[in-house]
Amino acid sequence: MHSIIAAAFAKLPQKVIWKYKGDKPVGLGNNTSFVDWMPQNDLLGHPKIKLFMSHGGTNRVQEAIYHGVPIVGLPVFFDQYDNLLRLKEKGAALHEVPSDPSYRTNMQRLSRLHRDKPVMPLDNALFWIEFVMRHKGAAHLKAESYRMHWYSYYSVDVVLSFLWLTQLLKYLLGENWLHGNRRK
Known part of the structure; x- marks a missing residue:
């Protein structure tokens, strides 16, 4: 290969x-x-980079979008195909990439969208770290799943309910069929 x-x-x-x-x-x-x-990341930031060939992992796609570099993708794992498909739909990812400027233009448009934020990422991270410290862990932001029993979290109760219902239906239908056959 x-x-x-x-x-x-x-x-x-x-x-x-x-x-x-x-x-x-x-x-x-x-x-x-x-x-x-x-x-x-430094290489993708170089102004002469024409294209990035990648497996399509989330971090690699984010870096390419940030720098406005089009991608040719060869997905290996589950999320990578979806990441690359989204870029393809937006016209930013595929052999004619180096010679067709529309891919570069589309990726640069995505880069501008990606960078256009009201707050810089470092400032945002600092805000949330300080927020959690000010509010002693910010328990109100924790997902409800932290308070769930393990059997509810893994849907064991739901699966057991369906199994019980299935067995009950099989029993009732079986009994009805048996009694129905005896009457004839």
């Missing part, structure tokens, strides 16, 4: 920075830099 990706990267006219831990795959092109670690 890695050699197939390396061969595909080698065909691109753009320079590629590939973050990967492992042996260099066969067919790695001269346009591809192979690194095992890098400050990804």
Whole structure:
């Protein structure tokens, strides 16, 4: 699989920075830099970045949106497909990305939406930390699930009720069928 990706990267006219831990795959092109670690957020913030190829994890998508970099996604786990599908629907994520400026424009529009906040994130975090301290833990903000019994939290009571109801219906229908057959 890695050699197939390396061969595909080698065909691109753009320079590629590939973050990967492992042996260099066969067919790695001269346009591809192979690194095992890098400050990804700094790289996405570079003005010459044309595109970001990602698995579509939430943090990676948020970083790409923040910097306005379009994404080509290869989802691996459950939430990643949904994250990438949302970007695709907004016209910000797919081979024509480097050559089609509309993807960059759409992602930059999403970036402006993402950054347009009345309060900076650090100030917001400080407010909520101080809020919790002022209100001695802010118990009124805790979810009701913290006070639930374990069997209610995991819906054991609901499942047992359905099982009991199913057994009761089977018994009543079975008895009715047996008595109905005897009368004939």
